[in-house]
Amino acid sequence: MRNKEWTIESQHDLFNLRLKEILNYKHLLFQLVKRDIVALYKQTILGPIWFFIQPLLTTAVFTFVFGKLVKVSTDGLPQPLFYLAGIINWNYFSECLNKTSAVFKDNTQIFGKVYFPRIIVPISISISMLSRFAIQLLVFLICIIVYHSQGAQFHITSTIFIFPLMVALMAALGLGLGIIISALTVKYKDLYFLIGFGLQLLMYTTTVIYPLSAAPENLKWLIQMNPMTTVIELFRYSFLGKGDFTIGSLVYSVTTTVSILFLGLVAFNKVEKTFIDTI
Amino acid sequence: MGNIVIRVENISKVYQLGQIGSRSISRDFESWRARISGKSNPHSRINETGCRIPDSGLFWALKDIHFEIEKGERVAIIGSNGAGKSTLLKILSRITAPTNGKITGKGRIASLLEIGTGFHPELTGAENIFLNGAMLGMRRSEVRGKFNEIVGFAEIEKHIQTPVKRYSSGMYMRLAFSVAAHLESEIVIMDEVLAVGDKTFQQKCIGKMQQISKEEGKTILMVSHNSNDTEHLFSKKILLTNGQILH
Numbered sequence: 001m002r003n004k005e006w007t008i009e010s011q012h013d014l015f016n017l018r019l020k021e022i023l024n025y026k027h028l029l030f031q032l033v034k035r036d037i038v039a040l041y042k043q044t045i046l047g048p049i050w051f052f053i054q055p056l057l058t059t060a061v062f063t064f065v066f067g068k069l070v071k072v073s074t075d076g077l078p079q080p081l082f083y084l085a086g087i088i089n090w091n092y093f094s095e096c097l098n099k100t101s102a103v104f105k106d107n108t109q110i111f112g113k114v115y116f117p118r119i120i121v122p123i124s125i126s127i128s129m130l131s132r133f134a135i136q137l138l139v140f141l142i143c144i145i146v147y148h149s150q151g152a153q154f155h156i157t158s159t160i161f162i163f164p165l166m167v168a169l170m171a172a173l174g175l176g177l178g179i180i181i182s183a184l185t186v187k188y189k190d191l192y193f194l195i196g197f198g199l200q201l202l203m204y205t206t207t208v209i210y211p212l213s214a215a216p217e218n219l220k221w222l223i224q225m226n227p228m229t230t231v232i233e234l235f236r237y238s239f240l241g242k243g244d245f246t247i248g249s250l251v252y253s254v255t256t257t258v259s260i261l262f263l264g265l266v267a268f269n270k271v272e273k274t275f276i277d278t279i
Numbered sequence: 280m281g282n283i284v285i286r287v288e289n290i291s292k293v294y295q296l297g298q299i300g301s302r303s304i305s306r307d308f309e310s311w312r313a314r315i316s317g318k319s320n321p322h323s324r325i326n327e328t329g330c331r332i333p334d335s336g337l338f339w340a341l342k343d344i345h346f347e348i349e350k351g352e353r354v355a356i357i358g359s360n361g362a363g364k365s366t367l368l369k370i371l372s373r374i375t376a377p378t379n380g381k382i383t384g385k386g387r388i389a390s391l392l393e394i395g396t397g398f399h400p401e402l403t404g405a406e407n408i409f410l411n412g413a414m415l416g417m418r419r420s421e422v423r424g425k426f427n428e429i430v431g432f433a434e435i436e437k438h439i440q441t442p443v444k445r446y447s448s449g450m451y452m453r454l455a456f457s458v459a460a461h462l463e464s465e466i467v468i469m470d471e472v473l474a475v476g477d478k479t480f481q482q483k484c485i486g487k488m489q490q491i492s493k494e495e496g497k498t499i500l501m502v503s504h505n506s507n508d509t510e511h512l513f514s515k516k517i518l519l520t521n522g523q524i525l526h
Contacts, residue, residue, distance in 0.1 A: 008373060008382040028413035035402070035410070114390070114397030115373035116414045190303045273376035277294065
């Protein structure tokens with residue numbers, strides 16, 4: 001970057017996302033990720049144990065309420081495994097969205113003093129959240145082994161090879177929606193309140209606590225509108241052998257996610273230039 | 280571009296006076312509903328169209344600024360309060376965008392705006408040095424090469440493993456100055472940094488800036504109050520009055 005030429009202009013091409021600039025700052029990205037991960041573990045005495053407890057407790061409550069009391073179908077799968085699969089994926093997506101949406105608010109101090117492409121921060125968040133997802137995935141895999149050794153009926157299928165695509169989809173969707181909201185919160189602070197309960201409501205519109213196969217035929221499309229539905233169904237199909245998706249729904253999921261991410265980048269780019277004057 | 284490291288062309292920056300927007304959807308919605316039904320706006324600070332503001336509500340912090348700075352120059356930016364000094368440095372540091380105009384430049388910029396730089400309060404001094412280096416695009420190993428020099432200059436060897444939120448303002452400022460002066464950059468921008476710190480340290484800073492400019496060929500832009508101490512440091516002056524340059 002030595003002696004590199006730069007330009008600062010008032011007018012800026014809306015669709016010039018300057019993604020190449022991110023590469024110049026890969027060391028910063030790496031350090032931010034490392035900082036987040038270390039902070040995550042140092043934070044509390046119990047440290048990463050919280051990341052075991054949270055999905056396990058949620059699974060226990062879901063199993064009791066939706067499994068035993070309401071008796072929602074789980075496609076014939078062991079109930080705890082079914083819920084856990086949905087919960088860990090939903091957790092990763094919603095944590096990414098939640099944290100990236102507050103990016104301007106949380107970093108005003110640094111953004112007001114130093115320049116670097118602001119998008120580095122939301123990207124670092126989605127990467128460092130992966131460490132948390134990895135721990136929860138490990139919990140899930142342990143549960144799979146335990147249930148399997150007790151003779152529960154399920155099987156791993158070959159779509160497991162596109163597991164990286166599922167993770168990429170969740171990360172991109174969380175990031176995309178998160179930065180759209182972050183750009184909006186610069187103008188409207190009351191959106192912060194919406195995110196908390198909005199995410200909770202959104203969880204019920206996707207297949208975390210029920211399988212898509214249990215939905216009435218004429219309402220399926222509504223549930224599939226949420227790109228997370230196909231990701232969760234695909235995940236369950238890969239690891240447990242039961243899930244409802246088609247090539248069409250996967251294509252829909254990918255295109256929607258990419259469009260949302262693109263829209264987010266455009267909005268973020270526009271806002272990052274002058275947000276400091278108004279926040 | 281030859282020897283010119285910064286070329287500023289017709290830069291203007293306008294701020295809106297008073298409240299900007301309503302900051303809340305519910306209020307904006309009420310205003311919108313009032314407008315639709317022909318009533319007067321209950322939050323009338325905002326005008327009818329929501330974005331167009333009458334000219335009287337604008338404040339031109341900078342108006343049609345242009346100048347050029349050559350490599351290795353030490354530029355003092357002088358002006359009274361509200362003249363637009365900080366706004367100019369903020370635009371040059373890319374913290375905020377100008378309303379009009381264009382700036383072209385060459386090389387990395389290390390800036391020290393108002394008090395403190397981009398330090399993270401929870402991180403230790405050492406961690407902040409590395410993070411700041413990364414913000415300039417430096418590798419960890421490159422920062423490590425400068426680390427002892429930075430800490431030594433700031434005179435905070437004992438406190439380098441303490442989170443910066445526990446630093447005194449003097450320590451904070453010394454470290455911030457040291458980081459900006461030592462990290463690899465071609466241009467150094469400083470806003471009234473010498474206001475904090477004792478006389479001895481001020482002298483040390485002035486000496487350091489002369490050194491990095493003469494020996495390393497760095498270009499320096501600094502807000503100055505034209506005191507006798509700093510008089511001899513600069514090779515060029517930019518005098519700002521009400522957002523405009525006086526030549």
